[in-house]
Amino acid sequence: MKMYHVSVTLWAVLFAMSGVHGGKVLVFPLDGSHWVNMKVIIEKLHSRGHDLTVMRASNSWYIKEESPYYTSITIPSEGGFDEKFFDSLVGRLLEIRREGSSFSRFLLELEIIYKFSDLHKDMTKILTKIFEDEAMMKSIQDAKYDVILADPAVGGGAILAYHFNIPLIFNVRWTVHGEGHFAIAPSPLSYVPVPGAELTDKMTFFQRVQNVLFYVFTLFQAAVIADPHYKAFCQKYFGPEVDYFSLFQDADIWLMRNDFTFEFPRPTMPNVVYMGGFQCKSSKPLPDNLEKFVLSSGEHGVIVMSLGTIIGQLPQDITEEIAAAFAQLPQKVIWRYTGPQPATLGNNTLLVDWMPQNDLLGHPKTKVFVAHGGTNGVQEAIYHGVPLLGLPLLFDQPDNLSRMRKRGAAKLVDAATLDKTVFLDALKEVLYNPSYRENMQRLSRLHRDQPMKPLDRAVFWIEYVMRHGGAPHLRTQSFRMSWMAYHSLDVMLTLLGAVFIISLLTFFLLRFLCCRLSFQKKIKRD
Template identity: 70%
Template sequence: MLSPVLLVASVLFVFYSVARGGKVLVFPVDGSHWVNMKVIVEELHSRGHNITVVRASNSWHIKEESPHYTSITLQMGQFHDYMVDDLSSELLQLRMKGRSFSADLALGNLVVERFSVMHRDICTMVTAMFEDESLMRSLQDAKYDLVLTDPAFGGGVFLAHRLHLPLVLNVRWTVRGEAHFDIAPSPLSYVPYPGAELTDNMTFSQRLLNVFAYVFTRGTFSQMTDAHYTALSKRYFGPDVDYFSLFQNADIWLMRNDFTFEFPRPTMPNVVYMGGFQCKPAKPLPVDLEEFVQSSGQHGVIIMSLGTLFGSLPSDISEEIAAAFAELPQKVIWRHQGPKPSTLGNNTLLVDWMPQNDLLGHPKTKVFVAHGGTNGVQEAIYHGVPIVGLPLVFDQPDNLSKMVARGTAKVVDIATMDRAVFVEALREVLHEPSYRENMQRLSRIHHDQPMKPLERAIFWIEFVMRNGGAPHLRTQSFRMSWIAYHSVDVILTLMMALLLLLLILFLTIKKCLSALLKKKVKCE
């Protein structure tokens, strides 16, 4: 039985939570991005906030029914089936051809083609929302406090502007690329552009490569997105609104990284770092999995997962990986879909799904074989587990290159890998202490902060609710022209003034010398 005082306190707490709760409209991106957004949604709900999620009817991960949110389901799909199946398969096939200019160009062209279609469909979906008077009226009447969105696609940003609501971004990528380059000063002399796989200490040739990567990649993103979003912006907001200024005008940028992962670089007051916010202490494993882990004895366990898009690999690669694992004394837990490799050893357990965070936090886990997705890399940092990387596409090679630079990972090119190469990489990371020591040092740095990343993210979301935005933290630099931003007009004005001053000085001296010469001639 609860005591009367405790009962009253509990009731008051419930009423207080409801009273202080805000209303948040969430426009997420599906796939692994939703895995991140869901963590924030559930935490906001636990604190008494009312959450509404905009989702597509054929959404991959975003469920229509949830105890944590109500949903608005739109009949137009945000992600087509080929995003999950055909695109990932084609990208993997291109990746297996190795790294070359022609292969990278073909991969880039495929990404531009498919993602351009996705951005077009997002714009079509937003248009359908804006044209649905009943839906828009209900959204206006709901009186939301803010819009929380992932700007890898632009739907949530446009919706926030249409509803005149404060905007919070859960971000690592925008429709134009890595988010820092859209909001913060980013000198290419020491800020490596994602994809170039460089550090913050570059030679001249590397700086040249960095500039080339920046120009080429930004052009590629513009090719995918500008036409679609510009047309949408002109249709609903007029010709004077630059669509990307709507992104840059966001109140808070919740960055899904931090400087245990990124190299030091300039930032802005409204950028809040929450790297590893989805990580949490390990929970006990299921009984059967715990028994398998404990059976590894002193050798420990290797876990392998290639994320949500790449559950299976070509059979010849799977055979080589299985054969390599079979040569090791460690036990292996491998998230694998597809036919069972014929070379699979008795030490390897194939699973359709694994509690990745809990396994990484287990004391017997020695190495994480990963594709280099941001979520997996940050979980490895959180738990201090070194990585053997098999990067495939998107930001994965660049993520792993940062880990290599910090001495916490060994990367293997999957296009040229065989069992001997893979075994050698595994043994190096297993037996060279520096990999684990360096990763555990990063883990200590990550944990050594005044508040947890998720708490920091929630604080700033609630800050925007309480204050109706955060305009005092927003820079106006993005409203300036390139010439004004870099003070080109000021520099040219000063140079012209200096030249004019020098010209006047020259003419004065010339005049004086001429007068002196004339006087001298007269005297003679």
């Protein structure tokens, strides 16, 4: 019997190994929180025997040059993320929201647009350095990579994949043109809300007007932020016949970092693979000091607060109000915070520079997650079934949290106007109204009820592309069509023209026959 089990185990191991192809992967990531989830895929691919090379700027925040999981190609760069800008952005945004100045908000939005325009400008400078470096280009060519894994929020991966004719896979929710679905999938604005509009799939007439206006604004943003830089680069190196955005649309597989527990139902495409929550995993034991603190909460439990990788602190006056509210609760609080200690900090609150967020959210003592609404944090809250108190600040955060509010799993507070009372009342509602936890746990059950783990699904499709040298049979060719052809306007105009001509000929024929008949009758009378 023991020999039987050994034999079965050996065959299982051999079968698993037979499905692994030690491929070569070139990774073109984006720094910041995007790198956090790209690294999860890199580590998984490395564990399956693949050889990974990561292209990084010399001034990267999080993408390290040395790693046990990959080798790196470092490109000298003076651009990249401006950490000081993002540190000051939150305070300025909250001040403008307090003032209620639409003009100041408009000016800040323009500044953000031009800051991201600079990011793409710097990206084309990095690409220029790559293309002008003959030794680097030859090394990439000689490496014979099986696939490029890229973040389409910047254009480097798609451009390299086109130049070297390497299959392309995206780790995506955002592209240089906005949310990924809108780049390749039919997106009727009547029931597909544009991210940022904070709408649902059930819209009134005026909400549909708002949705259309938001969509037009995203087109304007793309025209200002990305188009000038990538179009100029592609024209210089590939010629005017190459449309840079078609290089994105030609990707083999889109690994979409959400699923339909988060996304509203909408049309999709066969090469879109949903892997929402792929970075989530079962919680591990906490470090001894944190475990001791969590267990000391007793029956009241723990509140976890984090504002993500970019935002370490809020303006001091808001911080004081939040700390004062926490101090009024019987729960213990673990707060990722990097600023000066608030004067109103209670004995129940522990400030930390870093926290094992996934492990804390998976702890049975955790009752509420106070978060800014980044995609990673929202997905982890869904996975572990922890309700949210949202403090949306920037970018996609308000929209992410509004989706959770629509599902009854989150309550939102405006950070610009909150005080101790408002924040405390909101916390108590999420803590003591069981519907928030019940709704989030229902989402968690839906999310977990899958035949395959999201990360395993992502790795399967990456290896699928390696095995088959791409997946062109899954790519739509709609983006190669003109706008008129895509909407069949040319067909409709032709058919209408044919109907018009036939109707006109019929009219003249009937008129001719009537006139002839009338003429004959007149002759007979004469």
